[in-house]
Amino acid sequence: MCGIIGYAGHRPAVPIIVEGLKRLEYRGYDSAGVTFAQHDELHVIRAEGKLCELETRLNGQDMFHATTALGHTRWATHGLPVERNAHPHRDPGGRLALVHNGIIENYQPLRKRLKDKGRTFFSDTDSEVLVQLIAELWTSDITLREAFSKALAQVEGTYAAALLNLDEPNKIWAARKSSPLLLGVGVGENFVASDIPAFLGYTRDVVFLEDGELVELEPFSWQVFDAATLEPLEKKVHHITWDFQAAQKGGYRHFMLKEIFEQPAVIANCLAGRVDGKALSVTLPELESLPVPAQIQIVACGTSYHAGLWGQHLLESWAKIPVRVEIASEFRYRNPLFMPDDLVLAISQSGETADTLAGMRLAKEHGVPVLGLCNVLGSSVTREADGVIYTQAGPEISVASTKAMCSQLVLLTLLALYWGRRKGTLAREVETSIITGLLGLPQVLEAELPRLRGTAQELASEYSTANSFFYLGRGPAYPLALEGALKLKEISYIHAEGYAAGEMKHGPIALIEPEFPTFALALNDALLPKVVSNLVEVQARNGRVIALCQSGFELTVDHAWEVPQVYGPLNSFLALPALQLFAYEMAVYLGKDVDQPRNLAKSVTVE
Numbered sequence: 001m002c003g004i005i006g007y008a009g010h011r012p013a014v015p016i017i018v019e020g021l022k023r024l025e026y027r028g029y030d031s032a033g034v035t036f037a038q039h040d041e042l043h044v045i046r047a048e049g050k051l052c053e054l055e056t057r058l059n060g061q062d063m064f065h066a067t068t069a070l071g072h073t074r075w076a077t078h079g080l081p082v083e084r085n086a087h088p089h090r091d092p093g094g095r096l097a098l099v100h101n102g103i104i105e106n107y108q109p110l111r112k113r114l115k116d117k118g119r120t121f122f123s124d125t126d127s128e129v130l131v132q133l134i135a136e137l138w139t140s141d142i143t144l145r146e147a148f149s150k151a152l153a154q155v156e157g158t159y160a161a162a163l164l165n166l167d168e169p170n171k172i173w174a175a176r177k178s179s180p181l182l183l184g185v186g187v188g189e190n191f192v193a194s195d196i197p198a199f200l201g202y203t204r205d206v207v208f209l210e211d212g213e214l215v216e217l218e219p220f221s222w223q224v225f226d227a228a229t230l231e232p233l234e235k236k237v238h239h240i241t242w243d244f245q246a247a248q249k250g251g252y253r254h255f256m257l258k259e260i261f262e263q264p265a266v267i268a269n270c271l272a273g274r275v276d277g278k279a280l281s282v283t284l285p286e287l288e289s290l291p292v293p294a295q296i297q298i299v300a301c302g303t304s305y306h307a308g309l310w311g312q313h314l315l316e317s318w319a320k321i322p323v324r325v326e327i328a329s330e331f332r333y334r335n336p337l338f339m340p341d342d343l344v345l346a347i348s349q350s351g352e353t354a355d356t357l358a359g360m361r362l363a364k365e366h367g368v369p370v371l372g373l374c375n376v377l378g379s380s381v382t383r384e385a386d387g388v389i390y391t392q393a394g395p396e397i398s399v400a401s402t403k404a405m406c407s408q409l410v411l412l413t414l415l416a417l418y419w420g421r422r423k424g425t426l427a428r429e430v431e432t433s434i435i436t437g438l439l440g441l442p443q444v445l446e447a448e449l450p451r452l453r454g455t456a457q458e459l460a461s462e463y464s465t466a467n468s469f470f471y472l473g474r475g476p477a478y479p480l481a482l483e484g485a486l487k488l489k490e491i492s493y494i495h496a497e498g499y500a501a502g503e504m505k506h507g508p509i510a511l512i513e514p515e516f517p518t519f520a521l522a523l524n525d526a527l528l529p530k531v532v533s534n535l536v537e538v539q540a541r542n543g544r545v546i547a548l549c550q551s552g553f554e555l556t557v558d559h560a561w562e563v564p565q566v567y568g569p570l571n572s573f574l575a576l577p578a579l580q581l582f583a584y585e586m587a588v589y590l591g592k593d594v595d596q597p598r599n600l601a602k603s604v605t606v607e
């Protein structure tokens with residue numbers, strides 16, 4: 001998501017900041033800005049769009065005396081991607097400037113409180129609240145370190161934040177909670193940044209900040225504190241040997257692998273501000289003014305379409321709303337029938353998929369409201385929809401979609417819970433079990449991912465000679481079977497077919513032979529005995545079977561791949577990364593270009 005870089009040293013700081021921002025471009029952004037103190041003024045220069053726009057603004061500026069500065073690339077979450085929402089944000093007194101990555105969940109009550117005290121806000125962002133809060137708390141009897149710590153104690157949500165102060169222009173204050181931030185330790189110069197590539201050209205000595213830590217850095221010194229108690233902490237300096245490419249990918253070999261491993265954080269991000277862990281309830285303020293739809297028509301393409309098919313199960317069983325799911329390129333040319341109180345739900349990671357946009361426009365021509373479920377703020381889907389729910393997965397760089405689907409599944413779960421509650425169709429015990437399960441998912445998945453990868457590697461070396469694969473599932477696992485097949489074909493170029501397991505004997509079973517293995521989703525649900533019968537039929541024809549299953553059920557297949565048991569359909573959140581990792585390891589084993597598969601584009605903006 002957003003990128004932060006701060007520099008305190010002996011060289012002109014702004015060119016170093018701009019260079020660092022360029023090295024963070026891979027994180028995705030829609031605006032950028034810098035701040036530095038010079039001639040008794042805290043300058044903030046920002047621009048909408050790419051870094052070249054910022055460079056144009058900086059051209060000719062008198063800024064070369066500043067040897068300390070902060071920079072930021074913003075990937076919009078709250079407020080449109082326009083200049084006034086770009087970072088840094090200054091307090092109205094012009095003494096403090098702040099950059100922030102993350103989401104301040106309680107920004108609305110904080111903003112109201114500060115406004116009631118007479119403070120004026122200049123942006124729509126959650127981030128501006130933090131700098132205004134620090135300014136409010138920074139009274140003459142306390143230090144800025146103390147004010148920063150007090151402000152962080154009042155903030156709920158996630159942050160990596162860095163702060164500059166006009167009165168001490170060679171010093172940077174920074175802190176983190178659930179958003180990345182690290183220090184680069186140089187000679188007579190120190191850095192703070194979201195990621196190592198930002199300062200790799202200057203130093204390879206890195207200090208990894210942990211949640212709840214606050215740091216102060218100057219050209220010749222740095223000190224980390226406990227953000228709550230302000231006790232000084234001892235930190236280890238690590239020497240990094242990565243090259244620039246490896247550093248961008250956080251040490252992962254490919255963006256796809258990095259994005260698969262980001263999924264625990266993605267789930268946590270999707271839940272932030274939407275799930276109340278104490279009341280065990282879901283709030284979606286974006287939907288409060290809308291009536292509960294009588295029927296939903298989901299329109300999407302590719303992986304997003306598979307997410308829609310999965311969501312259909314939850315929306316129908318929990319919220320009792322009839323749901324149709326259609327591929328956007330079919331929907332747009334089909335003269336679909338709409339009923340009163342229908343809602344079209346357009347799902348799109350990029351928000352720029354031409355067919356999905358055409359489907360939305362068709363619905364709007366018929367007077368049907370459109371809700372967008374989208375990852376990219378300011379994209380066409382978000383601008384054209386009547387309402388938007390953001391998936392907040394962060395930029396997805398690998399062409400093959402992974403973490404975006406995970407975020408779509410979380411949001412579809414929340415929608416089913418939310419509408420189920422409003423309609424009174426969902427038993428409270430079920431609701432609380434699902435919410436408890438959701439809240440525990442990031443931890444379960446985090447622990448499980450390395451094991452899943454290990455198994456995927458073993459299986460890849462055994463199955464890489466297969467020419468074709470079946471993927472089978474039933475119920476909510478059927479869309480996962482479609483997704484598993486799509487992932488395998490798009491990055492490994494192995495032919496794969498996703499099928500509803502019950503459809504096998506209506507034709508496809510004729511293809512079964514030892515070189516045409518089956519990847520089955522045999523998860524613990526009411527349909528498991530039926531899936532097992534389908535697998536017996538495959539095995540009776542000498543078909544090899546990999547089955548993704550959960551402990552407690554003995555399966556006699558070639559490879560039973562066990563994932564942990566979680567509540568009900570939440571097991572999809574463990575099955576999905578297993579499918580992704582299997583496709584990934586197959587592609588790596590076969591030496592394919594994982595992040596840039598042939599013939600594919602990340603954003604399909606043409607029909």
Ligand code: F6R
Pocket residue numbers: 301302303304305347348349350351352353356399400401402486490602603604
């Ligand atoms: C598959 C993949 C595509 C996209 C599809 C829709 O890995 O990435 O199938 O899911 O092109 O894209 P969005 O979600 O951006 O509308």
